[in-house]
Amino acid sequence: MSTTPPLLGQSYDELSYWLSTQGEPPYRAKQLHQWLYTRNLQSLDEVTVFSKRWREANAKVKVGRSQVLQRTPSPDGTVKYLLGLADGENIETVGIPTAKRLTVCVSSQVGCPMACTFCATGKSGFARNLQIHEILDQVLTVQADFGRRVSHIVFMGMGEPLLNLKNLHTSVERINEDIGISARNITISTVGVKGRIRALGQYRLQTTLAVSLHAPNPDLRLQLIPSAQHYPLDELLAECKEYMELTSRRFTFEYTLLKDVNDQDFHARELAQRVRGFQCHVNLIPYNPVAGLDYKRPTPPRVQAFLAVLEAYRVQASVRQTRGSAEAAACGQLRRQILTTAIN
Template sequence: MTSVLSQFDISAKPQSIPPLLGASLDELTTWVQQQGQPGYRGKQLHDWIYHKGVRSLADISVFSKQWRSELAEIAIGRSTEHYRSVASDGTIKYLLQLDDGQIVEAVGIPSDNRLTVCVSTQVGCPMACDFCATGKGGFQRNLGRHEIVDQVLTVQEDFQRRVSNIVFMGMGEPLLNTQSVLDAIRCLNQDVGIGQRNITVSTVGIRDRIRLFARENLQVTLAVSLHAPNQGLREQLIPSARAYPLRDLFTECREYVEITGRRVTFEYVLLAGVNDLPEHAMQLAKHLRGFQSHVNLIPYNPISEVDYQRPSSDRINGFLAILKQQNIAVSVRYSRGLDADAACGQLRSQKANV
């Protein structure tokens, strides 16, 4: 992980100091010592940021009033809620406003035994997948590690319940923002206390990045957004696939399994009449025979920008049955929060200017 210690310079002007959210206990301890404070203040600062949810250093009551006034211009790095949408199943989608006014989505997905947060890694997305609302909105910038961690803390505080699982499946392509994603994962694991095995990172596939990600020695789950069983159809749905042939993507995924010993999840959005035919299921099965993997079939959530449709239940079940007959590990994942426009990108495109 790239250290932020060199950035936390006591002689630096407050506005040049990066947000404290995302920094480790050791980094925060070093920083408070640089400010002329005793080392134990680092543990206090860490506790107030990650466990008490403080949004301003001025609110940390265990610090002296004089020091709090000196720290008034230093940002912790929390967002503000711009808009929310609550679904009948309890799913809440948040539009969070960042320091520069940009809007990013995060989703809290509760169940009886867990609270999952779907986090974004970019404002918008450069991948321009043809069926995706986020891709239709264009790309603005990468998120910093503090902006990723903030999404998890925001959901946890709002639900007043501990987050158990995190999926990097919101806006953006995580492996085009690799360093911030890696730093955020380590912070969420070590500082917030979420197990790496409960974290999933989803990617459409960026050449060489899966291989590099594997070498980070993490225990997270890698989910590859496949969405097509052949190169021609994948290029139609995912423009970036032209530069990254399917055969090369599968080769890199197999290397990931060899390096990490962990299986790869393949996400496959089912589009009626496009990629949900029996021959598509057979093509997919051929690629995955003998592969340590699991397929998540995701019935499409329609958006207004394009004319793709959700397959019928018979078509979904037929595709599922063929994969099972071919001994492919597979399940159907039905999206939560559809009545609240909680599919990725939908709410931002409608409410960002509210």
């Protein structure tokens, strides 16, 4: 068994150092870096610009790619992927194309421990954080399958990204510096973990932060998000203000609209009061149905009425277009699947 960590996730300098310990010339690092991040490399045996002797000597070194167990396209062009990891766990990730961009909805954990009552991911349990190579693999898998460059990344897949902060930070660096996606085109979504928004702000990334509120008051938020008992709404918003001061970055408040739960005009008025003073945008997300849960999506007129109230209070807001819901690939629908067959 090789003691070398997976190559995916290593920077150019790290690859260069590793190759230098084997007596390889400096230009080899550039070649390996290109194959790793731009040519969908699955195994070192594919790197034919290296000698056969070198490839045989490093046969046990893992690139760090996952196995595509299932590819599920939606009529709107969205594609959901079930990816098998080396330890037999699995995750879902989503490619979302438009005419001008290709977005990847990236997972950061196997499952999710936050247990939001309206979300499918937490219902299947939590196993572990994803490693850096497992995060980057999602981007490269989608890019290769669509045959076009990924332009945008949203950490809105399975898991709570700020519970995997160290690997999240390094992954963002690699996505930016090595895959070549602008940090301003990367969004990190969080339901809120005490102290972690402040910690993220210390990195001073140029990414966009999206904070999932889903309720305009503490009592309702606690009903929807059990973890809110450890992180009261006022404390969350105070930390958001600290983040804004640290980074000077405008951010987003996400709000999933649940029929007859948090979608009434008085909820919108209360939300408008909550976000007053923030340089922010409110992203309204009509609920995407999850099998086994009783929540329902509001009607389009109700969604528009909620939006109109926010706009009347001069809150910048919009309604997110649903993509991939036909194949359970939309926001809140991704699951950790418990497989009965082993992954080779």
